[in-house]
Amino acid sequence: MENNNRIASLSITPTLARQTPRNEFGAVLARTAQEVVKTGASIVGGMVPSGPVMSAAVSSVSSTVASVGSTNASITPIPGTGSTGSVTGTTGTTGQGDAWDMLEAQRLMAEDGQKFNMAYLGLQNEMQKESREHNAISNIMKVRHDSAKAAINNIR
DSSP states (O other), rough: OOOOOOOOOOOOOOOOOOOOOOOOOHHHHHHHHHHHHHHHHHHHHHSSSSSHHHHHHHHHHHHHHHHHHHHHHOOOOOOTTBSSOOOOOOOOOSHHHHHHHHHHHHHHHHHHHHHHHHHHHHHHHHHHHHHHHHHHHHHHHHHHHHHHHHHHHHHH
16 A cells, blocks of 8 residues: 655755845835925925924925935845836926915815815714614613513512
8 A cells, every 4th residue: 555645856946036126115215205205395385374484394304304315325226227216206396386286286175174074073973863862762661661571570
């Protein structure tokens, strides 16, 4: 009788060089934070009434993020692209109209958000009212049931 529980011979695959770029999380996070600060600086500056104070705060955050990004020297370029993998695109500061359009769109979105929040709050209030009514009716029915049960037990 032959034992069929044997493991077939093992095959070993030779090791290959890394095919994907080595992107460290800290470097990618620093580059992304730089882009967010660059993009958001002009939008935030236009929304807040204390423009110079906010501008100074944003610039200090930007310089802090830039210094963090520059200290991380292990950024490796992506092969064939000639870049380090940073996010590219428009920053929204190409002209005054773009910033105002973005500001107006953001204002409209905030108004819509407030409308949805008010509708949600109304729905929550209705649900709480219905829950209180249900609890009150349930308590009344329980008292009636207990009273009827006690009366029946007294008759026995």
